[in-house]
Amino acid sequence: MTTRIQIGGSAGTAPYEVLVGRRLLGELAGLVGERAARVAVIHPEALAETGEALRADLAEQGFEAVAIQVPNAEEAKTAEVAAYCWKALGQSGFTRTDVIAGVGGGATTDLAGFVAATWLRGVRWIAIPTTVLAMVDAAVGGKTGINTTEGKNLVGAFHPPAGVLCDLAALESLPVNDYVSGLAEVVKAGFIADPVILDLIESDPRAARSAAGPHTAELIERSIRVKARVVSSDLKEAGLREILNYGHTLGHAIEKNERYQWRHGAAVSVGMHFAAALGRLAGRLDDATADRHRSILRSVGLPLSYRYDQWPKLLQAMRVDKKSRGDLLRFIVLDGLAKPTVLEGPDPAMLLAAYGEVAARPSPERA
Ligand SMILES: NC(=O)c1ccc[n+]([C@@H]2O[C@H](COP(=O)([O-])OP(=O)(O)OC[C@H]3O[C@@H](n4cnc5c(N)ncnc54)[C@H](O)[C@@H]3O)[C@@H](O)[C@H]2O)c1
Ligand SMILES: O=C(O)C(=O)C[C@@H](O)[C@H](O)[C@H](O)COP(=O)(O)O
Numbered sequence: 464m465t466t467r468i469q470i471g472g473s474a475g476t477a478p479y480e481v482l483v484g485r486r487l488l489g490e491l492a493g494l495v496g497e498r499a500a501r502v503a504v505i506h507p508e509a510l511a512e513t514g515e516a517l518r519a520d521l522a523e524q525g526f527e528a529v530a531i532q533v534p535n536a537e538e539a540k541t542a543e544v545a546a547y548c549w550k551a552l553g554q555s556g557f558t559r560t561d562v563i564a565g566v567g568g569g570a571t572t573d574l575a576g577f578v579a580a581t582w583l584r585g586v587r588w589i590a591i592p593t594t595v596l597a598m599v600d601a602a603v604g605g606k607t608g609i610n611t612t613e614g615k616n617l618v619g620a621f622h623p624p625a626g627v628l629c630d631l632a633a634l635e636s637l638p639v640n641d642y643v644s645g646l647a648e649v650v651k652a653g654f655i656a657d658p659v660i661l662d663l664i665e666s667d668p669r670a671a672r673s674a675a676g677p678h679t680a681e682l683i684e685r686s687i688r689v690k691a692r693v694v695s696s697d698l699k700e701a702g703l704r705e706i707l708n709y710g711h712t713l714g715h716a717i718e719k720n721e722r723y724q725w726r727h728g729a730a731v732s733v734g735m736h737f738a739a740a741l742g743r744l745a746g747r748l749d750d751a752t753a754d755r756h757r758s759i760l761r762s763v764g765l766p767l768s769y770r771y772d773q774w775p776k777l778l779q780a781m782r783v784d785k786k787s788r789g790d791l792l793r794f795i796v797l798d799g800l801a802k803p804t805v806l807e808g809p810d811p812a813m814l815l816a817a818y819g820e821v822a823a824r825p826s827p828e829r830a
């Protein structure tokens with residue numbers, strides 16, 4: 464059965480649908496539409512076969528189809544790789560009525576969407592997410608972008624896709640580490656808006672780590688619905704959308720500090736652990752809900768800690784977070800379960816104390 468989740472158009476953009484189910488790739492040609500002569504399928508190395516199969520299928524249906532292979536993971540989210548894609552589009556004679564399809568994890572869909580946003584100042588694109596994280600978060604909502612050495616997603620555009628195809632069969636080939644990292648955004652959706660997600664994971668954390676688990680489709684659909692509700696009313700992050708950044712202020716700083724070698728979800732997991740400690744120290748969050756962060760993230764195998772000695776660098780990196788305003792650091796914290804709010808300019812001592820609660824110190828014998 465296919466579930467269809469509507470994303471309302473806002474800020475002058477068209478509404479679109481997120482489809483969740485199986486055998487959905489047949490929907491692609493219809494979404495591309497008759498006005499397009501050309502389709503570029505942007506895919507990572509890991510999905511070379513899928514990319515080629517999609518290209519061949521589109522070609523059979525009469526489109527001039529090209530496959531553009533990009534590096535796996537964050538290696539694809541660079542200005543150099545975007546320029547490589549622009550060159551391929553130019554060489555294919557890509558016009559404003561042509562369409563880009565981004566198939567892969569969140570790194571690929573972020574890049575493909577960014578290339579679509581910038582080519583000829585904006586062409587249509589379709590997202591075909593193949594990781595948990597991309598299905599529940601990255602492919603939905605129109606945030607597209609690339610990283611720079613100075614920080615995560617510092618260059619980008621709001622450019623919603625024309626449609627999103629979440630084919631659950633794709634998750635069967637995903638390495639468990641990548642599957643689990645996507646659960647961080649699922650847990651995030653649970654804490655900020657839909658606690659049933661947390662109950663489902665806690666009912667069988669082991670099963671939650673696998674595409675074959677009994678609640679896989681429900682966890683994915685519930686998380687998409689959380690995102691759909693938020694981005695439908697605030698595409699450009701004028702206010703409400705900031706709640707989707709829960710755990711990301713520290714998470715993005717860790718990613719930068721690791722030169723983008725950590726998975727995004729793993730970094731966000733540490734970031735949520737920190738945000739829970741901060742919320743508690745700020746007198747907003749009760750102990751039980753703060754502790755629940757630790758137990759649920761640990762139960763699915765997500766990391767909770769990062770190196771204590773890195774705090775000065777992390778603090779510096781957080782200053783260029785997109786939620787910052789001038790010198791004011793801003794964090795999403797919880798006032799209680801599913802009650803996200805903004806904490807502005809917390810005392811530096813409180814920040815350090817929160818980090819101290821989640822950081823890993825060297826053991827005395829190794830120090
Ligand atoms: N735009 C947004 O709103 C938004 C939201 C959340 C995250 N993101 C971004 O998403 C990115 C993380 O995405 P991710 O966790 O999906 O990681 P990813 O895209 O790096 O994918 C992880 C790895 O899995 C491979 N892969 C993808 N699908 C596969 C499959 N079905 N089978 C086997 N291998 C597969 C990829 O090639 C890559 O090597 C980050 O860059 C993050 O900033 C964006
Ligand atoms: O969609 C959003 O808005 C989010 O914040 C979702 C996040 O999970 C995602 O990682 C997003 O890319 C972060 O955006 P950024 O603006 O902080 O770079």
Ligand SMILES: [Zn+2]
Nearest residue numbers: 648711727731
């Ligand atoms: Zn994220």
